[in-house]
Amino acid sequence: MSYTMLNYITPLKENWKIKVRIVRVWYVPDYNKPEKIGSIEFVLVDEKGSKMQASIKQTLIQRFEKLVNEGSTCIISNFGVGKNYGKYRATYVIGTITGIGKMIDESKGSTPNFKLPLEIEDQQKNKLKTTLWGKYAEQVSNFVKDDIQGHVVIIIQFAMIKIFRDEVTLQNSLFATKIFLNEDMSEVRDFRGSVSIIGGDDSRSQNITQLPSQMSHSLSDEFLIMYERKQLDEICETNKKCYFVTFATIVGIESDTAWYYNSCKQCNKKVDYEGGGRYWCQKCDAHVQSALPRYKVTLTVEDDSGTTTFVMFDREIFQILQISAMDLKDKLSKEGR
Incomplete structure (x- = not known):
């Protein structure tokens, strides 16, 4: 067969x-x-x-x-196959812990959640910035509190890889990651042997430096690890207000609706034109003399579970185009479009 x-x-x-x-x-x-x-x-x-x-x-x-x-x-x-749009990969990383940051409490309500930045080094002295969350952060923090003799060898399996400006960083996934610390296994023994040959005697206590507090990941990185990942079909079945991470491809932009709306300069909400250069803001319950165009773009997005419609607003569209809705509107007007 x-x-x-x-x-x-x-x-x-x-x-x-x-x-x-x-x-x-x-x-x-x-x-x-x-x-x-x-x-x-x-x-x-x-x-x-x-x-x-x-x-x-x-x-x-x-x-x-x-x-x-x-x-x-x-x-x-007889199974379906789709592209993995996420950052999760079946990774295997082994190295010594050379730096550790301060444990940061990111708990919300009664659910505990801690963040711990690490620095890991391989045999060739290459360093890898790593952020651990939740039980994984507590596992490593509790381990290194003890007086450990020699290098602290860490193995991280099934983590998420992030590449930004040619720098590779690592984060644990919510449920899949496994972490081993100074385990009695052949991989650890082989790694210790290679470190001893390259770096000298491993019997001395390993010097783990305290990482500066500013060593952290961006808010977008934290969002990706703190919130659950869902496919488009799963999001469509959700019946309450919540936050998700999804990875999808933009396959179309709706052209039948306006790509901007006139907004109140005080509250950014939509205003209605009344004529005579005056607008009415329902949120502020007041007349306004002028309005500011703000982006509102309807997109069709797709992943391996299907397609759906997303709406992107002013901040996100500006980050992509690097031009305000007002400037783009004026530019198109001058070009006769």
Whole structure:
């Protein structure tokens, strides 16, 4: 019986048959009902070492849950394939902890959530900035509080990679990441041996420096790790106000509606033109003499689960175009458009 290797799998058909080992399984809770499982996520590896992330959606969990066991080998056939739009990858990073920052409390309400910046170094003295959140931050912080002799070797599996201005950084995922600290395993022993050869005696206490407080990630990075990722079809099923991260491609811009609206300079809300150069702001309950154009663009976006409509407002469109709605309107008017 023949099987397809994972690196040959494409979205062009669904009648694939693969033989793989399940190396990691984690459960993602349903956003509206956290006590229920929203999906089962897992990572597959074939005999060539190629990896692929897989997912079982909520409607199929009861049928397949008992068949998905970490460490088991299985044959899978007739499944859908889509592009991974997210930043999660089946990563494996090993290094020594050379720097650690102050634990920052980012808790909201009764749910604890801590952030911990780290600096990790490999055998060639390459450094990697890393941010850990939640239980992973507490795990590392509690470990390094003890008087550890020698290098603190850390292994981070199943994390998220960020590349910005040619700099690679690392963050844990919400549910998938595994962290090992000074574990008694061959990878750690081999790494210690290479560090001892390159850097000298490993028996002395490793000097972990205190990272400056300004070493942090952008607000956008924090948003990506603090809020749950959902596909477009899952967002459309949500029935309450909430925040999500989604990764989709803009495939169209609606041209039948205006790309801007006239806004009140005080509250930024839409105003109605009354004539005679006067506008009415319902939010301020007052007449205004002039209005400021602000972007409001309707987009069609797509991911592997389907398409939907998003609306982007002034701040986001300005970040992309680097020109205000007023200046763009004036420019188009001068060009006769």
